[in-house]
Amino acid sequence: MNLSKTLASVFFISLLFGCANQPEKNTEDQEISYEISFENAVHHEAVIKATFTDLKPGKVSLRMSRTSPGRYALHEFAKNVYDLKVTNSKGEELKVERPDPYQWDVNEHDGTIHLSYTLFANRGGGTYSQVDETHAHLNIPATFMFARGLGDRPVKVTFNTRDDLNWKVATQLKHLEGNTYWAPNLHYFMDSPTEVSNHSVREFTESSNGKDYNIRFVLHHNGTDEELDAYFENVKKIVKQQKEVFGELPDFDFGEYTFLACYIGNASGDGMEHRNSTILTSTRSLADGGMSRNIGTVSHEFFHAWNVERIRPQALEPFDYEEANMSGELWFAEGFTSYYTGLILCRAGIITPENYVNGLAGTFNYVWNSPARRFFNPIEMSYQAPFVDAATSVDPVNRENTFISYYSYGSVLGLALDLALRNEGKDLNLDDYMKKVWNTYGKEEIPYTIDNLHSVLNEYAGQEFGDNFFNNYIHKSEMPDYKSFFENVGVSLKTDDTKAYLGASTRNGRIRRNPQIGSPAYKAGLENGDTILEVNGTTIDENTTVASLLEGMKPGDEISIKFTRHGKERQTSVSLGKDPAYTIALYEKDNIPVNDKMRSNRGAWLNKR
Structure with missing residues (x-):
């Protein structure tokens, strides 16, 4: 059992949760005890x-958390708590005051407080909890007061x-006896999601x-068991290939890592990393597409066992359960993890190199064709996490023009850095850079800053290379030279200059999103919510779409659009632009010759380790 770092952080956790009622030393009778029951699971x-x-x-201040490890926005878990009662050691009810929506204050007690309450829980994902007759799917901060x-x-x-209901317990918590489990401190407890259900288990031993x-x-x-067996073989491949990236497994506490997967119709699609476990939820069964479509989340979340859980941004230490957590490093923590998500599937043989390369285009286009880069660099995109990471709001926002997901932005920057390093001709690659970050910061669990990442890259690839990457692509929002990078691995990157582009996403003629700044639709004054009635006099209906009418047109063509806004008909003219979308493909698809050096470089990038 290796809990040295967890226990060493006790001082910081104590600061996080305040100093009132802090014991002078830990004893067995100071242990916090919880019990949870599910008699009314049907409701x-x-x-x-x-x-x-x-x-x-x-x-004594009792609180429900407002945040959850792995999430960066506020989630008001207190809203689902009711029928709260507080008594002393003699069973006498104590007076409770409410200074704010998240807290219950007990001002008089006899040294012991017994608390009971009812929790409503009906969202089975990585952030909330769900209790019904299929399972008790528990995210700890959404469930337990502290x-x-x-x-x-x-x-x-x-x-x-x-x-x-044949329920049993699965969790990263240390098993004591029966259905009783233990955590060394409150943070470890809060970071330990638990699945209570009639589940199946597969396991294997990996040495490190x-x-x-x-x-x-x-x-x-x-x-079926056969479906699980087949899926588990892919899980094993992912674990082994990710271990190769860093050269070793993390030193998992209690010698164990647990994937907690829940693929049922009443779950909510999600994935959430934790120190020695991860939550994986999907409405897709393995038989209904989940065998291929759920496996990417397995890859992403397990990579977090290194990158985020142990290679950890200083801004997230200690984790704050009462306020939003903001970090400028999420382009690396989440984004580089996203880059490796698909790459690992390719190296593991779960997807083909062709499918992997073709699949890069969606994220690539989303990032590099976004006008948001003029407003925020990757660091500032990361700062937006409290507003976008499963955050909720009722007022409209302009994310199409002002925000690029740090998952996606970091992913394409990870791609650029990997290919740029390989292009240096010095046997450099992103795997070895990640190893160096791991050995410098993650293995000893020393929180890092952006300057630390910059310094490690300078040490690994040289100051000129490291300064160029961070100064131009992290502190600024410039686009790397992907075309030359891709050429070295026999991959093409191109656009179609003959294809016309309007720049408005429509369904049944209705514009569904804010047109991007600078697009033809934006310049013509078209807006989210407008309904296009006619294009050049041709009516839009169930058989004739805006996209189909644009197919025979060319960039530079002028078109007339009749549309409605707020119940009134309007008219505008649009000068169509060139489609900015990139396609990414292996040279072979375009019948471009691939030489031995390209094949070797591609193999070093995509092949099994």
Whole structure:
């Protein structure tokens, strides 16, 4: 068991959760105890009980978290709590005050507080919890209240499973006995999602640095054992190929890593990394497309076991459960992880090189054809996470023109850096840069900054190379020379200058999104919500779409558009532009000769390690 870093961070966790009622030392009787039951699961309710002992005199603040590890926006979990009761050691009810929507203050107690409340939970993903007769899918911050100032105390939790539903428990928490589990402190507890259901388990042993680690794949689904067996073989391939990137596995606490997959119709599609586990949810069964479409999330989330969980931005330490967490490094933490998501599937033989290369175009076009780069660089895009990472709002926003996902932006920058390093002719590549970051910061769990990443690249590839990358593509929003990078691996990058472009996404004539700044539609004054009635006098109907009418046109053609806005008919003229979309393909697809050097470079990039 390696919890040295977890326990070493106790001081910071204590600061995070406040100092009131902080014990002078940890003892077994200062352990925080939780119990959760699911008798009314049919109506999505769980009953939670908690006991806090050895409390100093004075106010105790009980809170529901507003955030969740792996998420960056605020999520007001307190809204699902009701029927709250607080008593002392004698069972006497205590007075509770509410200073804000997230907190319950107990001002008088006898050193012990017993808490009970009911939680409504009906979203099975990586952020919220879901309780019904299929499972109790629990994200801990969305489920359990905590007491400020007790962040370094160990936690014990008992899951009262439904035997009539054949439920059992799967979690990264340390198993004590029966359905009782343990965490060394509150942060580890909060970072430990739990699946309670009639699930199946597959596991294998992977060795690293002389240690054997148990890799478990837990799947709650309605499929067959044969489907799970086939899927698990791909999971094993992913684990082994990602281990090759860094040269070793992380030193997983308790010697185990657990995939918690839930592929059922009432789940919500999501993936969420945690220290020694990950949540994987999808409405797609393995038989209904999940075998190929769910596996990318497995690749992405396991890569986070290194990049985010241990190669960790300084801005996220310590994690704040009461306010939004903002980091300028998400282009690396999430974006480079996204780059490796598909690359690992290719190296593992789960997708072909041709499919991988063709699949780059969607993200590539989204990033490099976005006007948002004029407003924010990758660091500032990362700062937007509290507003976009499953955040909710009711007012319209202009994301089409002002935001590029740091997942996507970082992914194409990871691609650029990898190919640029390989283009240096010095046996350089992104894998070895990631290894160096891992050995410098991740392995010892030293939080990093952007300047740290810059310095490591300078050390690895030379100052000129490192300065060029960070100064032009991270601190600025310039576009790397992908065309020359791709040529070295026998891949083409091109646009079709003969294809006309309007720049408005339509369905049944209705413009569905804000037109991009600078597009023909934007210049012509067309707007989100407008409905196009006619193009050059031809009516738009179920058989005639805007796209079909543009197919025979050329860039520079002038067209007349009749549309409605707020119930009134209007007219505008549009000068069509050149389609800015790129296609990315292997040279072979375009019958372009591929020489031995290109094949060798491509193999070094895409082949199995």
